[in-house]
Amino acid sequence: MTTVTTAPPERQPEALESGVSPAREGRGSRLHRLLGSIPTGVLWALVVLWTIPTMGMFVSSFRPEIEVKTTGWWTVLPDPFPDNQTLALLVALAFIAVVVAVVGLLARLYHHLGRAGRIALPIVAVLAFVGLLVASTDATFTLENYRQTFDASTSDSPDMWQHFINSAAITVPATVIPIAFAAFAAYAFAWMDFKGRDWLFVSVVAMLAVPIQLSLVPLLQLYVGGAHVTAFGETITLFPDLDLAGTTTAVWLTHIGFGLPLAIFLLHNYISSLPADLFEAARIDGADHPTIFWRLVVPLSVPALAAFAIFQFLWVWNDYLVAATFLGTGSADAPMTVRLATLSGGRGQDWHLLTAAAFVSIALPLAVFFGLQRYFVRGLLAGSVKG
Amino acid sequence: MTAVTMDKVTKTYPNGVTAVADLDLEVADGEFLVLVGPSGCGKSTALRMVAGLESITSGELRIGERVVNDLPPKERDIAMVFQNYALYPHMTVEQNIGFALKLARLPKDEIRQRVRNAARVLQLEEWLHRKPGQLSGGQRQRVAMGRAIVRDPSVFLMDEPLSNLDAKLRAQTRAEIAGLQRQLGTTTIYVTHDQIEAMTMGDRVAVMREGRLQQIDEPEVLYSEPANLFVAAFIGSPSMNLLEGTVAVDPGGGNGAGGGATISLGEQSLALPASVLAERPGLRAFDGRKVVVGVRPEYLGDATLGEHEAPPDGARLRGDVELREALGSELLVHVRTNCRPAVTDEVRSVAGEYDAAGVELLERQAAGEGAMIIARFDARSRARVGDVAEMDVDVERLQFFDPDTGDRIAGEVPTAPATAQPAPESEPA
Numbered sequence: 017m018t019t020v021t022t023a024p025p026e027r028q029p030e031a032l033e034s035g036v037s038p039a040r041e042g043r044g045s046r047l048h049r050l051l052g053s054i055p056t057g058v059l060w061a062l063v064v065l066w067t068i069p070t071m072g073m074f075v076s077s078f079r080p081e082i083e084v085k086t087t088g089w090w091t092v093l094p095d096p097f098p099d100n101q102t103l104a105l106l107v108a109l110a111f112i113a114v115v116v117a118v119v120g121l122l123a124r125l126y127h128h129l130g131r132a133g134r135i136a137l138p139i140v141a142v143l144a145f146v147g148l149l150v151a152s153t154d155a156t157f158t159l160e161n162y163r164q165t166f167d168a169s170t171s172d173s174p175d176m177w178q179h180f181i182n183s184a185a186i187t188v189p190a191t192v193i194p195i196a197f198a199a200f201a202a203y204a205f206a207w208m209d210f211k212g213r214d215w216l217f218v219s220v221v222a223m224l225a226v227p228i229q230l231s232l233v234p235l236l237q238l239y240v241g242g243a244h245v246t247a248f249g250e251t252i253t254l255f256p257d258l259d260l261a262g263t264t265t266a267v268w269l270t271h272i273g274f275g276l277p278l279a280i281f282l283l284h285n286y287i288s289s290l291p292a293d294l295f296e297a298a299r300i301d302g303a304d305h306p307t308i309f310w311r312l313v314v315p316l317s318v319p320a321l322a323a324f325a326i327f328q329f330l331w332v333w334n335d336y337l338v339a340a341t342f343l344g345t346g347s348a349d350a351p352m353t354v355r356l357a358t359l360s361g362g363r364g365q366d367w368h369l370l371t372a373a374a375f376v377s378i379a380l381p382l383a384v385f386f387g388l389q390r391y392f393v394r395g396l397l398a399g400s401v402k403g
Numbered sequence: 404m405t406a407v408t409m410d411k412v413t414k415t416y417p418n419g420v421t422a423v424a425d426l427d428l429e430v431a432d433g434e435f436l437v438l439v440g441p442s443g444c445g446k447s448t449a450l451r452m453v454a455g456l457e458s459i460t461s462g463e464l465r466i467g468e469r470v471v472n473d474l475p476p477k478e479r480d481i482a483m484v485f486q487n488y489a490l491y492p493h494m495t496v497e498q499n500i501g502f503a504l505k506l507a508r509l510p511k512d513e514i515r516q517r518v519r520n521a522a523r524v525l526q527l528e529e530w531l532h533r534k535p536g537q538l539s540g541g542q543r544q545r546v547a548m549g550r551a552i553v554r555d556p557s558v559f560l561m562d563e564p565l566s567n568l569d570a571k572l573r574a575q576t577r578a579e580i581a582g583l584q585r586q587l588g589t590t591t592i593y594v595t596h597d598q599i600e601a602m603t604m605g606d607r608v609a610v611m612r613e614g615r616l617q618q619i620d621e622p623e624v625l626y627s628e629p630a631n632l633f634v635a636a637f638i639g640s641p642s643m644n645l646l647e648g649t650v651a652v653d654p655g656g657g658n659g660a661g662g663g664a665t666i667s668l669g670e671q672s673l674a675l676p677a678s679v680l681a682e683r684p685g686l687r688a689f690d691g692r693k694v695v696v697g698v699r700p701e702y703l704g705d706a707t708l709g710e711h712e713a714p715p716d717g718a719r720l721r722g723d724v725e726l727r728e729a730l731g732s733e734l735l736v737h738v739r740t741n742c743r744p745a746v747t748d749e750v751r752s753v754a755g756e757y758d759a760a761g762v763e764l765l766e767r768q769a770a771g772e773g774a775m776i777i778a779r780f781d782a783r784s785r786a787r788v789g790d791v792a793e794m795d796v797d798v799e800r801l802q803f804f805d806p807d808t809g810d811r812i813a814g815e816v817p818t819a820p821a822t823a824q825p826a827p828e829s830e831p832a
């Protein structure tokens with residue numbers, strides 16, 4: 017770039033919307049301004065407030081069983097004034113204020129960092145915090161809870177690692193497959209002319225209204241014995257008996273079935289709001305439907321795809337009902353949610369293990385969320401503001 | 404040979420709207436044809452049928468020798484520039500321009516070379532690695548042009564490509580596009596609702612109204628010999644003054660020598676010499692009947708200056724000056740007369756094109772306020788607001804229209820001199 021630009025480039029250089037629709041950009045910046053009017057300090061205070069329970073669980077997961085069961089996690093903090101509650105409260109508030117300030121400062125720093133720095137900073141910050149805590153406290157910390165959680169020595173032991181893998185094995189296909197199918201379907205519903213298109217679309221969307229509980233029994237039957245119709249002495253097999261009962265396949269198939277209508281609906285909304293001009297220009301440039309889909313629709317729909325991916329991922333990862341129904345609560349193939357529920361033991365005597373196990377179970381969703389949060393915010397915006 | 408021929412082409416949308424009706428159009432090889440008309444008249448539909456983006460209900464469309472009615476866009480060898488540019492927002496300028504070549508599976512080197520050439524012609528070289536979102540309106544417009552020219556198609560189709568630019572840039576880009584087209588010699592169909600664009604850019608201009616072709620001819624001819632009231636009112640800025648008048652052919656002047664006619668415009672009247680009647684023989688049939696009289700602003704002169712030499716007696720109109728716009732080289736004077744403006748469907752649709760208030764204004768004038776006439780006076784004129792203006796009328800250049808059919812009342816009109824060029828532009832608000 018050697019010369020001076022004739023016109024100033026647009027404010028948001030990477031906003032894809034700016035090339036598409038000025039209206040969307042306008043709304044986006046309005047939201048931006050609205051958020052901007054809330055003092056940053058308040059926002060960071062909220063962030064800290066909402067993170068405290070997670071942190072509490074995190075701290076608890078390292079405490080010995082006896083202590084977990086008798087005192088709260090905050091007691092690990094050294095109490096400077098054991099005799100004066102008011103002073104102690106003041107110190108606690110001051111401590112929270114300092115944490116807010118530090119987090120805010122780090123966040124500001126974060127914006128100036130490169131890629132590696134952005135990954136390193138939160139890790140360093142968390143480690144520093146933990147280090148400070150450990151150094152300043154006289155409470156004992158232990159990895160015992162985690163050791164027990166991952167223990168796989170007997171058939172009764174928690175064996176959380178196995179269940180973590182189970183959860184992933186269910187969640188990944190249940191997220192990826194519906195997105196792939198739904199993107200194709202949404203494009204076809206939005207931009208291809210074929211007979212019965214509207215009718216078909218309405219019937220797909222209507223499936224959103226089917227409650228999941230309603231279909232549990234029919235689905236169980238389907239997985240156990242397939243589907244057959246008997247009429248005039250003839251039996252016609254609609255769905256073969258694939259012997260899916262009690263397998264993880266049955267679980268993710270079910271999730272795909274329940275995820276698809278919503279996926280098609282959301283993606284259709286987004287894809288149909290892409291400007292028609294683009295597709296016409298592409299047709300004139302010589303593109304056919306597959307080319308338009310892969311070269312235009314997919315790259316332009318990344319925010320919507322990512323937003324749906326996050327929703328579907330969290331929903332499947334946190335699901336209990338479907339997994340418990342199709343696998344049973346004692347299965348070795350059960351995902352973490354099911355195992356978590358049975359972990360505390362018949363009389364709830366093992367609930368100290370829950371802290372560690374629960375923390376393991378939110379690790380992946382947290383990573384996914386932070387990995388995709390950029391798209392998540394954009395996708396939410398795109399979904400709510402029809403462009 | 405890449406002429407484009409439309410033979411009775413009709414488009415009826417599934418909702419029953421007939422957007423284009425029996426359109427006969429022939430665009431010669433290398434010609435720059437402009438399709439112009441008020442919005443909603445079916446220009447875009449016509450263009451999109453040529454592009455293959457819209458199916459043809461009936462009629463035949465040929466590009467070159469081929470009938471292309473049922474060919475998909477990519478087999479028609481056309482390129483199109485869209486009103487909103489339709490740039491691919493996630494691709495760089497280079498990828499945008501080269502997209503069609505890439506889909507045609509040309510070798511990478513050649514794509515690169517052709518994209519660079521196009522970018523050089525359009526002065527886009529510096530921006531090749533930017534995305535459309537980072538470009539100004541004018542640059543985006545040029546990228547859209549680049550996407551069209553890089554393919555070297557046999558026909559360019561452009562749908563209001565300048566309507567998103569501001570007035571100044573529009574005037575400049577207008578000249579650039581016209582120059583580029585002349586240089587490339589590619590057959591071009593250009594759609595616009597702006598008659599100034601049409602008049603300045605087109606080799607020929609086709610005027611459409613409500614899906615029907617009104618007239619197709621060179622810009623000068625459209626201006627001086629509009630086929631009907633609609634074309635007369637639509638072409639020209641400021642537009643032609645249209646008044647309601649009654650013809651009275653002089654008694655005894657019925658067959659030639661010495662016999663003229665009188666047009667009465669309310670309380671005023673204009674005497675027409677025999678020569679005017681001789682050139683418009685059709686006018687005799689309107690003896691005693693109403694006609695629409697059209698006079699372009701430049702054929703009204705300030706009587707105190709004697710602009711038009713030796714006006715025949717009685718070829719004057721007068722009224723109160725209500726507004727003067729000094730343009731330096733000339734003076735536009737808005738004069739309130741006691742004549743009645745012509746109010747027909749055609750005039751109404753032009754008046755209401757940009758703003759519903761236009762029709763209301765016209766109706767108020769017809770109801771008694773009196774017609775507002777715009778005259779283009781010489782810059783030396785001393786006409787002031789509040790004065791009574793005496794205007795010489797160049798009666799040889801009056802136009803007459805049948806108020807019922809809207810058609811021009813036939814007869815030859817001398818070809819317009821240089822002054823009959825389209826007026827300096829005043830962009831619609």
Ligand SMILES: Nc1ncnc2c1ncn2[C@@H]1O[C@H](COP(=O)(O)OP(=O)(O)O)[C@@H](O)[C@H]1O
Nearest residue numbers: 416418420422441442443444445446447448449
């Ligand atoms: N896809 C469509 N379906 C139905 N009617 C349409 C469609 N596109 C345009 N029309 C109608 O056809 C007429 C001509 O439209 P168009 O060709 O876009 O006009 P212009 O480009 O001259 O403004 C208008 O009355 C418009 O409402």
Ligand SMILES: [Mg+2]
Nearest residue numbers: 443446447448
């Ligand atoms: Mg149009």
